[in-house]
Amino acid sequence: MAISAFDLFSIGIGPSSSHTVGPMKAARMFVERLAGAGLLDATAAVSTELFGSLGATGHGHGSDKAVLLGLTGSRPDTVDVDTADAQVDHIRRTGRVTLLGRHDIGFDERRDLVLHRRRTLPGHPNGMRMAARDAADRELLTRTYYSVGGGFVREDSDDGAAAGIVADRTRVRFPYRTAAELLTHCADSGLPISGVMLANELSWRSEDQVRAGLLGIWQAMQECVRRGCEREGVLPGGLKVRRRAPGLYRTLRADEASGDGDPLTVMDWLSLYALAVNEENASGGRVVTAPTNGAAGIIPAVLHHYHRTAPGADDDGVFRFLLTAAAIGVVYKECASISGAEVGCQGEVGSACSMAAGALCEVLGGTPQQVENAAEIGMEHHLGLTCDPVGGLVQIPCIERNAMAAVRAIHAARLALHGDGAHVVSLDSVIATMRETGADMKVKYKETSRGGLAVNIIEC
Ligand code: SF4
Structure with missing residues (x-):
């Protein structure tokens, strides 16, 4: 796998790369996938479950806030840190979230954002499962993500097989691992x-x-x-x-x-x-x-x-x-x-x-x-x-x-x-x-x- 300096150094938001930056990226990836599949307008609810360390310490690390911001389309490198808390408060107060800033749906935090304190997923200690449903409660899309440290996110394959890193296959002049x-x-x-x-x-x-x-x-x-x-x-x-x-x-x-x-x-x-x-x-x-x-x-x-x-x-x-x-x-x-x-x-x-x-x-x-x-x-x-x-x-x-x-x-x-x-x-x-x-x-x-x-x- 080719790794760039810009993978290791990225401008983001505190307090945690694995618990804040990664979940925000994953939530955004999920709604972008919905949009890419033409399913955004049919989406009536999106639920997120956090597992392992994300579930155990997610509140302290701001993972819940990061997921909400990611659903709206925010990115860690550009999100306005001065208004982020107000944006999250607005979602919680109104019970509505605007996916990617263009499709408004209802949001019930107790139902739609669950932190499992003692359950883990098999791929990594920082697991996330996301699901979208339509107005008839039919499942539109489910995905599993792993926040593997440093803001890197790994996504499960479509068939639910074990998670694998989507490797950057760029050929560099001096390849090395050790x-x-x-x-x-x-x-x-x-x-x-x-x-x-x-x-x-x-x-x-x-x-x-x-x-x-x-x-x-x-x-x-x-x-x-x-x-x-x-x-x-x-x-x-x-x-x-x-x-x-x-x-x-x-x-x-x-x-x-x-x-x-x-x-x-x-x-x-x-x-x-x-x-x-x-x-x-x-x-x-x-x-x-x-x-x-x-x-x-x-x-x-x-x-x-x-x-x-x-x-x-x-x-x-x-x-x-x-x-x-x-x-x-x-x-x-x-x-x-x-x-x-x-x-x-x-x-x-x-x-x-x-x-x-x-x-x-x-x-x-x-x-x-x-x-x-x-x-x-x-x-x-x-x-x-x-x-x-x-x-x-x-x-x-x-x-x-x-x-x-x-x-x-x-x-x-x-x-x-x-x-x-x-x-x-x-x-x-x-x-x-x-x-x-x-x-x-x-x-x-x-x-x-x-x-x-x-x-x-x-x-x-
Ligand atoms: S690894 Fe744990 S103890 Fe060390 S800086 Fe990160 S959160 Fe703190």
């Missing part, structure tokens, strides 16, 4: 990892388009940090988690102005960037999925750090950073998973840390071997990390965890840069270990909020 194959391409071509990834991207778009697209992603990351530094208040959902980024931003600016020479301030800035992104994400704001929403703060934080502190940092460095991060992300997608519901938080925060570590290593002058080493260190020390979001919200431990992982990514890049690229544990071995550890992990630690912190915090 880090070893990626390094072989670098050795044979003399290109850095970013160069191999760029050559592959040219299978879909021109270099100018790739550059403009990735710098657009960088722009969206910067806007997300800016908004996160400005918006005060308490995050939605009932945990009463106060936004910390605005206060930290003011403190750091004041310290800077007073000439406070604390050498560890660099860590505080890094934390600030990650907190700002993840607080925006938790409030349903516009974020870049990188490669998931729960872990959306790590890559932007490390990229801001590079842009602000590295001598000679420029847009070309940003471009190479994002290409390298994506090249590493491809290996995670191909050989394991980036879904917390499938392998726990090691697949979300661990993968993002690994991608950021390798990317920083390359733009600071690392060889492909050092980049692979940095990415390996970034994951090795996240192995076994569980996903146990308190209250089913992407807040505790997710927000702070991104700040911690951003610091770890820089640590990993610097450790690798001080070596010569030779090391004992390969990136491929650590990714295989992550996949196996995820398979052994109990379901209660995989985005169901039935274990870990989610059941052990003291209620105030």
Whole structure:
């Protein structure tokens, strides 16, 4: 399967790529399929059932809201985040939803949007089943979707056979699945990892388009940090988690102005960037999925750090950073998973840390071997990390965890840069270990909020 940087980095809506972005895309895919089959006008009711992790934590992750917006035709990259809540309130208040913005039907939430807290579908922990019926209650169309992480959606085949990924069969110049194959391409071509990834991207778009697209992603990351530094208040959902980024931003600016020479301030800035992104994400704001929403703060934080502190940092460095991060992300997608519901938080925060570590290593002058080493260190020390979001919200431990992982990514890049690229544990071995550890992990630690912190915090 060919995977582009733009599959791994997409502009979306918080708080979750698998629970918000994926369900919104799936709901839109369903009504588009109805329209494509000429069935939209005959549709009198659409029902959606959410299973597995989507059913268990869907309310906290905004999956219900995402489905409603998707039915109206909204897309994660363009939905107006400032009016989304009002649109959903309108549907609930009026009991009507306008499919694709052009066909109005009745909507009864208790009947038409069911979250199964303990039922799962066979294809993946994040399952969705949708059905459309006509005015005589005859079934018009049913489909099953799986939100497999990072906003990727898999659709069941028409005959109800087991779900399969609709693979992109584009032939890229340097096909690879593993880090070893990626390094072989670098050795044979003399290109850095970013160069191999760029050559592959040219299978879909021109270099100018790739550059403009990735710098657009960088722009969206910067806007997300800016908004996160400005918006005060308490995050939605009932945990009463106060936004910390605005206060930290003011403190750091004041310290800077007073000439406070604390050498560890660099860590505080890094934390600030990650907190700002993840607080925006938790409030349903516009974020870049990188490669998931729960872990959306790590890559932007490390990229801001590079842009602000590295001598000679420029847009070309940003471009190479994002290409390298994506090249590493491809290996995670191909050989394991980036879904917390499938392998726990090691697949979300661990993968993002690994991608950021390798990317920083390359733009600071690392060889492909050092980049692979940095990415390996970034994951090795996240192995076994569980996903146990308190209250089913992407807040505790997710927000702070991104700040911690951003610091770890820089640590990993610097450790690798001080070596010569030779090391004992390969990136491929650590990714295989992550996949196996995820398979052994109990379901209660995989985005169901039935274990870990989610059941052990003291209620105030
Ligand atoms: S604990 Fe990790 S995997 Fe789970 S929702 Fe939070 S960031 Fe995502």
